[in-house]
Amino acid sequence: MTDSSTPQGSPSSQPGPSGTLSAEGVTRHFAGVKALSDVHLEVPAGRITGLIGPNGAGKSTLVNILSGYDRPDEGRVLLGGVDRTRERSYRRTRRGVARTFQHGHIFKEQTILENVQLGALGVGRSSRAARREAIEILDRFDLLEHAGESAAHLPHGVERRLGVARALATRPTHLLLDEPAAGLNDGEMELFKSAIRSVVDDLDVGVLLIDHNMRLIFGACDHIHVLAAGANVVDGPPETVRADPRLAESYLGSMAATIAGGDDA
């Protein structure tokens, strides 16, 4: 019974170049409201792709669809060119698509070390290997000193880093980070940025980074997508996007919508 979880092929054995996670023409309605319409996005390996947009733009919905937590009404999700739209979330994780959550979702009854171990165990690593890898990852995120502590009541900065560490323990080819730096102070933010950069450089992981902190986004990302009201607005390298008037427009436009009662789906 102990080893009943079969690993679904080690993600790290998949070659890097084929590893692009992409959304193609993704549309999603909720009770008649269009959360996403015909959205395109690519998350290539070895790069940090930024996703920004005002509240209600559909960023989290897109992460849910990319990670198998939700299915689009139209459009496809491709991983390495293969259609994975209907593949369930746990399988997609084993396939190499890991994600974090906006609101913690930490395994509260476990220690910090166990949280990270579970990420590795869940994708089929042995207990021993899971422990060893968890310790390495905790070290990377400066969490090793907290390893034995309960995850029940964590300071915000620790909780955010733990979420990323646990996702990384699944040895992803693609890592979807939903507002991982929310609430971090400037010092923590810099540490976080360099940790993510080292993950991308060392492990050739493709990262999708969602955040409202423009300094983080424009400082860390290789490519940025802007989403507003569920549709692509503009995308390109940071300097291009920064200079594009549509960036500011999309935020201004959404302020009217927010006042009218918009909500981040």
Next chain:
Amino acid sequence: MMRRDRKAQGLVPVPEWVGDAWTIAAPLGLLYLVTAVASGVSSSARVDLGYMLVNLVIVVGLSIFVSNSGVLSFGHLAFVAIGAWTMSLLTIPVNMKDSIMPELLPVLRDASLPPLVAVLVAAVVGGVVALLAGAALMRLHGLEAGIATFALLMLVVQVLTYSTALGPRSGQSMVGIPQSLDLQSMLVIALLMVVVAWFYSRSRSARLLRASRDDITAAPASGIHVTKHRIIAFAISGAVAAVGGALWAQTNRVVQASQFNLDFTFTTIAMLVIGGMFSLWGAVVGVIVVSVLNHVLGLLESGLQLGGVIVSLPSGSRLIIVGLVLIVVLILRPGGLTGGREARWPLRPKLALGLSRNS
């Protein structure tokens, strides 16, 4: 499962394995001790002790599923009933089966096995039924799954009540079950079931299932197939509950479908909840506490002479008092008497990490 207690940091540290071993040694030791003491008290205590060991196996079975998945099952008596039925059909002498169950399937009529083998068969039958039922039910979300298990109990009871191919005519009992296991063998089986539950709880599958108990949303993002691990837990849980049913049949010696009713369901769930729903230790403590309480209340119901005064309770007050205790525990200690934790090494809370040793 491991909470660090800062107050205790001054105490002598022990290796991690001591804390681990304690989580199995404590329940086994307590169970052994209570059995040893109770069997010397009185003959009525010995009778109640038999039922305590039966309930212990049932509740440990229940806890294998409930404490690891966090999903409450109201229908585990279905597997107890199946275990009791299997035991009865396999151990009642053939000539007696002919007279009380004339329409029994020929294969069941002729089946006759030694009691320990019959217990094993009961475990297999209970486990297989739980596996099949689990495959259907565990797709549901937490509370819905729990309620669906109750429907399963109703279904099983109906089949056992009315199917003359599987048992006596409706309303009649199966009798003539030989009492072939003495208290000592029952104790050994009960201890063994605690060990099974402990080993299961340390398995990869159980660890992943407990992660889903902590956070169902986050589990798939760690690659955890929640449904699969729930089904595995449900099957093992059903097998152990069926062993409890088999022991119950040969302890009670009269078996009827209507006995697997709400009272019995309530008693087993109360035991688990009072002890602490989320640990094996909670299951063991809960069964012992409620059983001792039950025994004392039973004595009081039949009138107990205390220094020349006869103290007596109206009959039927047992369940009322157990119900009250349940409510009080839920109010004062929502996690149950054990707080839902495993037994902790008394000198020092378990060391959560042995980095220096293992890394």
